[in-house]
Structure formats: structure tokens, C-alpha cells
Amino acid sequence: MAPSPTGRMHLGNIYACLAAWLGVRSQGPGGVLRLRIEDIDTPRVVKDADHWIMDDLAWLGLDWDGEVVYQSQRADAYRQALKLLESQQLVGEQPLIYPCFCSRADIRAASAPNEGDGFIVYPGTCRGLSPEVVSERMARGQRHSLRIAVPDQPDEPDAICRFDDLIFGPQSFNLPRQVGDVVVKRSDGLVSYQLAVTVDDLAMGVNQIVRGRDLLRSTAIQMWIRNHLQPQAPRVQYAHLPLIDGVDGRRMSKRFGSPDLGSLRRDGWSSRQVLGVCGWLLGILDRPRPASARELLDGFTWNTLAADRKDRQLNLSELNVSEAKPSL
Numbered sequence: 354m355a356p357s358p359t360g361r362m363h364l365g366n367i368y369a370c371l372a373a374w375l376g377v378r379s380q381g382p383g384g385v386l387r388l389r390i391e392d393i394d395t396p397r398v399v400k401d402a403d404h405w406i407m408d409d410l411a412w413l414g415l416d417w418d419g420e421v422v423y424q425s426q427r428a429d430a431y432r433q434a435l436k437l438l439e440s441q442q443l444v445g446e447q448p449l450i451y452p453c454f455c456s457r458a459d460i461r462a463a464s465a466p467n468e469g470d471g472f473i474v475y476p477g478t479c480r481g482l483s484p485e486v487v488s489e490r491m492a493r494g495q496r497h498s499l500r501i502a503v504p505d506q507p508d509e510p511d512a513i514c515r516f517d518d519l520i521f522g523p524q525s526f527n528l529p530r531q532v533g534d535v536v537v538k539r540s541d542g543l544v545s546y547q548l549a550v551t552v553d554d555l556a557m558g559v560n561q562i563v564r565g566r567d568l569l570r571s572t573a574i575q576m577w578i579r580n581h582l583q584p585q586a587p588r589v590q591y592a593h594l595p596l597i598d599g600v601d602g603r604r605m606s607k608r609f610g611s612p613d614l615g616s617l618r619r620d621g622w623s624s625r626q627v628l629g630v631c632g633w634l635l636g637i638l639d640r641p642r643p644a645s646a647r648e649l650l651d652g653f654t655w656n657t658l659a660a661d662r663k664d665r666q667l668n669l670s671e672l673n674v675s676e677a678k679p680s681l
Contacts, residue, residue, distance in 0.1 A: 354410070354417060355389040355550070355564075358402035361613035362409055364667065365565075365597040368631045372594055373563040374415045374646060375635075375653040387557055388417040393424040393549045396541075409614040413624045414646045422557065424549050431544040434552045434582055435499070435537060441581055443502055444509075449581065450537065452497040453479040454490055472570050474533035475500065499538040501548075503528035503577060514573040519592035519655040521566065521662060526573035535574050547571060551578040555586055566593040566664075592655065596664045597634060612669060630672070634665050641672050 354370045356362055362370075377384040388410070390403045407421070441449040455478050480502060482490075490497070504512040507529050514526045526532055537548040554562065554575075562572075572591055579586060599611055617627060625643035632649040633641040636657055 354386065354415070355391050356406050357391045357394070357397075358399060358406060359394075359397045360399050360402060361405050361615040363611040363613045364617075364627070364631065364634075365611065367409075367413065367614065367627060368597055368634050369564060369594060370410065370415055371413075371628065371631045371646065371649070372592065372635055372658065373561075375650055376561055376563055376592065376655070378646075378650055379653055385418045386416075387419055387422065387559065389422040389424065389553060389557070391424050391546075391550070393543060393546065395425065395543065398425075405615070412614075412618070413628060422553065424553065427549075427553065427556075428544075430552055430556060431549055434548065435544065438501060438537065438578070438581055443504065445505075447480075447502055447505070449502055450499050451480060451482075451502060451534075452487055452491070453500045453534075453536070454495055454497045455479060472532075474531065475535065477534060480534060496540045498536045498540045500534040501537045501574075501578060501581075502534050503532060503574075505529060514576050516572065516576065516591055518569070519590060520595075520659045521569065521593055522659075524569060524572070526570060528573060528577060532570060532574050532577075537578070547574055548578060551575045551582065554589070555579065555583050559589065560587060561590040561592070563592045563594065565596050566662075567596060569593050592658070594635075594658070595662055598664055598666045600666070600668045600670075630667075630669075634667065636661050 354373050356366055356370070374386060377386040388407070390406065392398045392403065403421075403423075410417070435450070439448075439450045443449055453475075455475075460473060460475055460478075479500075506512065507527050509529075512528050514528055514532075516524050518524050535547055536545045538544050553559075572593075614627070623643065625645055628646055628649060629638060629644045630641045632638045632644050632652075635649075637649050637652045638644065
């Protein structure tokens with residue numbers, strides 16, 4: 354489980370955490386579930402949100418194993434990983450890591466429309482800058498990020514990233530066409546999400562990752578980074594879940610004020626009612642009825658979750674009140 358402390362968790366977050374918990378606990382005593390607080394994006398971190406997350410997970414009965422890992426305490430590990438990547442080259446002596454001086458507006462203007470997951474393929478504007486131009490811009494102190502290069506041509510041997518997803522089945526991404534060179538260090542000096550989670554997954558020995566289907570394409574670039582950090586690392590199982598949309602059709606998000614655990618608990622929801630709704634959204638229950646995490650475990654298989662891959666729309670006001678939340 355890897356929530357970000359940018360506010361109180363909403364039902365979409367709990368839905369994903371529950372799936373991760375079920376995936377590990379279904380393995381029996383040998384399964385180990387880790388909790389990582391992804392607070393690398395420090396400007397967006399909300400004070401005490403990490404404590405809210407742990408309190409909500411404990412209230413729901415979604416326990417974890419071992420110490421909680423905070424990304425904000427792992428800056429040295431990220432620096433070492435970036436240094437290792439900077440020492441490598443692609444075919445033809447192209448540096449694996451290169452500076453990018455483009456603004457977000459520059460990239461949007463030069464890029465083709467994305468496919469709806471918010472992922473913009475970088476057009477490679479700064480990839481071919483000469484060392485002289487780079488040195489001159491650096492000397493002027495021009496703000497820049499660092500990007501990791503992917504193969505230049507779509508027909509190169511390493512250009513295709515393939516993996517089998519437990520929910521969505523076989524996946525294939527052409528790195529130059531569908532992913533592009535992504536940022537590994539931001540222009541504000543912070544390492545990117547893509548680098549941080551890859552380094553953490555390797556360090557923590559993570560072998561199963563559960564998250565939303567909007568991160569399917571991110572998996573491809575993380576596998577690319579992973580192969581350059583630890584080429585012999587064991588393969589990871591991935592499970593990408595259908596997304597949960599609100600009544601307005603937008604994906605559940607803290608930014609959009611989606612129902613969160615704080616408001617639900619204040620309104621009298623029990624942990625069993627929250628988990629019952631999430632179990633129904635996962636396809637384990639045929640209707641949103643109260644259930645504990647342990648009860649949901651009895652009906653859990655990845656095949657059950659994969660039976661319906663369509664995104665879900667959730668309108669709490671339309672649920673059967675007597676089954677999904679207490680009478681007022």
C-alpha cells in the first residue's frame with residue numbers, strides 16, 4: 354500500500370488498498386504487506402495526513418507488516434540511483450540521462466493529444482542538444498529537469514515493454530511512441546514519482562503492485578528504469594484496477610472533493626459498511642453490504658476482479674441506505 358499524504362483518503366484510495374491487502378493476505382502466512390507513505394512531493398504534503406492514513410487503515414482492519422517507509426527519508430537512495438543512471442548510455446553513446454530545459458507549456462504545445470490518462474509523451478526537444486549548448490545554458494543557470502532516454506526508434510529491440518497484468522491481461526507499450534523520455538528529477542530539485550517508486554520497490558523487495566489502470570503506462574517506464582538499476586531483479590506481478598468515477602463522471606480525487614474517510618466516519622459509517630462498498634466495487638460482493646476485510650478474503654481471487662474491467666461510477670446517495678450506510 355502506497356498512499357500519498359496529500360489529504361484524507363477517499364473511497365478510491367480505500368478500494369485500491371483493500372485490493373492490495375487481499376492480494377497479499379490471500380497468500381497465507383508467507384505474504385508480506387508493506388506500507389509506504391509517498392511524501393516525495395513535499396509541496397503537496399498535508400500536515401498530519403500520514404497519521405490520518407494509518408488511523409483509517411487500522412480502523413478498517415487493513416494491517417501491514419514491518420516499519421512504515423517514508424519517501425522523504427530516502428533522499429540518499431534516490432541520489433545514488435540517479436548517479437548510477439547518469440553513468441550509463443544508450444546505443445550510439447546517447448546519455449541515458451540528459452537535461453531538459455522545456456517548460457510544461459512548451460511540451461504541451463509540441464506534443465500530440467494524450468490518450469486520456471494524463472500522460473503526455475515528451476517530443477524529445479532537448480534530447481539532441483549539443484554538449485556546447487547544454488554547457489552554455491547550464492552556465493546561465495537555466496532551470497532544467499533531468500530525463501531518462503528510451504530507445505530512439507520504435508523498431509529497436511528494447512523499444513517494446515511487455516508484461517502480464519492480473520486484471521487487464523497482456524500489455525505491450527512501445528516506449529518511444531507511447532511513453533517517451535520521462536522526468537526523473539524535477540526542475541525544483543525533487544526526484545520524480547517514477548524514479549522514487551522504482552527505487553523503493555527494488556529496495557523493499559516488492560513483488561506485487563496493485564494500483565489504478567491509469568498507471569498502466571507508468572509501469573512501462575518504471576520497468577525501463579528498473580532494468581537499468583538492477584537488470585537481474587526478480588520480475589514483479591502487476592494488477593491495475595478499473596477506476597472509480599464520481600457522479601460527475603470524473604475520477605475520484607482529493608482535488609475534486611470526493612467523499613473521504615473523515616467525512617464518512619463523521620456521518621456514522623462503520624468500517625464494515627465502507628469495506629462492503631469497496632468489496633462490491635471490486636466485484637467480490639453482488640451488492641454493497643457490510644463486510645469485514647477477513648470476510649471479503651473468502652471471496653477474493655484475481656479472476657474475480659478481472660471478470661469486469663470497466664470503470665465504475667459511484668453515487669453514494671443511490672445505494673440502499675439500510676445495506677450501505679446507517680439510517681440517520
